[in-house]
Amino acid sequence: MKTSGYMAPEYVMHGQFSIKSDVFSFGVLLLEIVSGQKNAYDSDRGGDILSYVWKLWNDGAILEIIDSTISEHCSNSEAMRCIHIGLLCVQKDPTSRPTMSSVALMLTSLSLTLPAPSAPAFFVSSTMEPAFQSTSQEDHSDPSPSKKPLESINDVSITELDPR
Numbered sequence: 001m002k003t004s005g006y007m008a009p010e011y012v013m014h015g016q017f018s019i020k021s022d023v024f025s026f027g028v029l030l031l032e033i034v035s036g037q038k039n040a041y042d043s044d045r046g047g048d049i050l051s052y053v054w055k056l057w058n059d060g061a062i063l064e065i066i067d068s069t070i071s072e073h074c075s076n077s078e079a080m081r082c083i084h085i086g087l088l089c090v091q092k093d094p095t096s097r098p099t100m101s102s103v104a105l106m107l108t109s110l111s112l113t114l115p116a117p118s119a120p121a122f123f124v125s126s127t128m129e130p131a132f133q134s135t136s137q138e139d140h141s142d143p144s145p146s147k148k149p150l151e152s153i154n155d156v157s158i159t160e161l162d163p164r
Contacts, residue, residue: 005039005048009121010094020094023103024121027089034082036067050090050120057087057117081110087117 008024010016028039031053039049056062066079085106091097096118098106106112 008094009092018094019099020097023089023097023100024094026100026103027086027097027120030082030086030089034067034070034079034086035065036069037065053083053087054120057083081114082107084114084117087120088114090120091118092121093118 006025006028008017008021010018010021028050031049032039035049035053037049037052042048042052053062053065056065062080062083063076065083066076070079085103088096088098088106089103106114
């Protein structure tokens with residue numbers, strides 16, 4: 001199972017983990033539940049679920065994302081509140097994300113006013129162009145160990161072994 005779509009960007013990019021990393025994962029899961037869609041790159045949506053929800057949120061068309069099985073059992077305002085909380089959980093800056101205790105309070109207290117979310121962290125599909133492209137011919141011809149490749153063969157991860 002591929003779980004990188006649930007990992008906080010600061011953990012994926014820099015290995016930094018905090019209590020806000022779990023909040024990010026919960027936010028992705030909440031958005032998946034309400035939308036009935038997986039967090040995977042989808043060309044029909046124009047990206048991952050975070051990008052899609054954020055676009056609909058900004059376009060004022062967020063009701064489009066609500067799964068029909070959810071809308072049968074709860075009001076649109078309840079589903080929109082869950083989406084709002086999900087967006088708060090997946091904000092790019094970890095300090096802007098709420099704590100899980102705050103999330104629990106937001107989910108149970110309808111009288112609590114929610115702050116406006118900022119842009120979520122966006123993921124780049126592995127099918128897109130790699131971030132690093134070498135333009136020098138000598139880079140390809142010099143197999144010396146001092147020149148490490150900046151990406152793995154699978155274009156998904158970088159693994160560098162460093163002793164402690």
